[in-house]
Amino acid sequence: MDDRRGSVLVLTNLHDVTTDIVLRVLAARRVPVVRLDPGTDLLAEASLSASYGTGGQRGTLRTPSRDLDLTRVRSVWVRRPSAYDGPPGLDEHDRRFAREQAFWGIGGVLASLPHAHYVNHLWNNRAAEYKPAQLAAAQQVGLLVPDTLITHAAQEAREFVACHGSGVVYKPLWNSPYRVAGRPHSVWVREVREQEITEAVAVCPHLFQARVDKAFDVRVTAVGPWLSGVRIDSPDLDWRRRQGLMRCEPVDVPGAIDQSVRAYLAHFRLVYGAFDFAVTHDGTWYFLECNPNGQWAWQPPDVTDAIAQALADQLEKGSAP
Structure with missing residues (x-):
C-alpha cells in the first residue's frame, strides 16, 4: 500500500472554521480529504462499518458524496469532533446506552485505522489533557513549573x-x-x-x-519538527479573556525550551501541541500548560499560515514507509 495516495480523514464539527485553513492548503496540494463529525454525521446520512478476522482488518465509511476504504486512510486529523450524543427521540436510558456504544464502538474503529498517521491520536490527546500529568511531564523534561x-x-x-x-x-x-x-x-x-x-x-x-510575576506570555506551537513562538502582551491575567486587547508578535524560543518542548511531545506521543509559558522580567520561562488540541488561528497571519502549512505537511505525508 502507498500511504501517500490515501485520503486524509478530518474529524471535526461543522462550525470549525480553523480546519478550513488547512483544508485549503491540502486542496491546493491535490490531497484528497474526507471531513466527518462522527457524533452527528453518523446519526444522519453517513455510516461506518468495520470487520476483523482471518481476512484482516477492513472497513468502510460511507458519506453522501463518497465511500472511503478505511485501509486507505493516510492520516487522521483529530480536530474538534462533537461529543457522541445518541439518537434523538429515545428515552434517557436507551439514549445513554446508544451514546456509550457509539463512543466505544465508533471511537474504537476511528482510533485503530491501519497505516494511518494521527495528528494527534485520540487516546494520546486524552492522556495529555490531564493537567496534573502535564505538570509532572513538564518537570521531567526540564521545564520550570510554578x-x-x-x-x-x-x-x-x-x-x-x-x-x-x-x-x-x-x-x-x-x-x-x-x-x-x-x-x-x-x-x-x-x-x-x-x-x-x-x-x-x-x-x-x-x-x-x-502567580508568576510575568513580563509577558508566550504561546509556543509545535507541529512535528516545526516550532514557533509568539509573544502575547495583554492587560489581563488570562489573555484569553479579552483577546481583542492583546498584542502578538513572533518571539525566539530559547534552545533549552525548544529541546524540552520536543521531549514533552515525545513523552505523550503527540505530533501537535500548543504550549503556554509565562516569561518573567529576567527572561525565565515558566511552563503553564500544553493543550494537545489548542486553537492557533488567532496568531499573526504569517504564523497562522506557517502552522497550517506544517499541519498539512504532517497530514500529507501519512505514516512513515
Missing part, C-alpha cells in the same frame, strides 16, 4: 496561599461547560485570596498555583 497545589481541602489551600506572598491564582482542571442564569459562562484564571477560600472547596479538586 508551585502548584491540587486539593479539595480548604485549609491546605489557605495555607498554600499564605505561603506565597507574590499571589496565587485559581485554574479549573478542565474546561467544563458552566452556566450562570442559564447563559454560558467561562471560568477564567484569576487571583485568589486566603479569605475567599471556603469549605466549598471540598466539593471537587481545585488547582491553585503561585
Whole structure:
C-alpha cells in the first residue's frame, strides 16, 4: 500500500472554521480529504462499518458524496469532533446506552485505522489533557513549573496561599461547560485570596498555583519538527479573556525550551501541541500548560499560515514507509 495516495480523514464539527485553513492548503496540494463529525454525521446520512478476522482488518465509511476504504486512510486529523450524543427521540436510558456504544464502538474503529498517521491520536490527546500529568511531564523534561497545589481541602489551600506572598491564582482542571442564569459562562484564571477560600472547596479538586510575576506570555506551537513562538502582551491575567486587547508578535524560543518542548511531545506521543509559558522580567520561562488540541488561528497571519502549512505537511505525508 502507498500511504501517500490515501485520503486524509478530518474529524471535526461543522462550525470549525480553523480546519478550513488547512483544508485549503491540502486542496491546493491535490490531497484528497474526507471531513466527518462522527457524533452527528453518523446519526444522519453517513455510516461506518468495520470487520476483523482471518481476512484482516477492513472497513468502510460511507458519506453522501463518497465511500472511503478505511485501509486507505493516510492520516487522521483529530480536530474538534462533537461529543457522541445518541439518537434523538429515545428515552434517557436507551439514549445513554446508544451514546456509550457509539463512543466505544465508533471511537474504537476511528482510533485503530491501519497505516494511518494521527495528528494527534485520540487516546494520546486524552492522556495529555490531564493537567496534573502535564505538570509532572513538564518537570521531567526540564521545564520550570510554578508551585502548584491540587486539593479539595480548604485549609491546605489557605495555607498554600499564605505561603506565597507574590499571589496565587485559581485554574479549573478542565474546561467544563458552566452556566450562570442559564447563559454560558467561562471560568477564567484569576487571583485568589486566603479569605475567599471556603469549605466549598471540598466539593471537587481545585488547582491553585503561585502567580508568576510575568513580563509577558508566550504561546509556543509545535507541529512535528516545526516550532514557533509568539509573544502575547495583554492587560489581563488570562489573555484569553479579552483577546481583542492583546498584542502578538513572533518571539525566539530559547534552545533549552525548544529541546524540552520536543521531549514533552515525545513523552505523550503527540505530533501537535500548543504550549503556554509565562516569561518573567529576567527572561525565565515558566511552563503553564500544553493543550494537545489548542486553537492557533488567532496568531499573526504569517504564523497562522506557517502552522497550517506544517499541519498539512504532517497530514500529507501519512505514516512513515
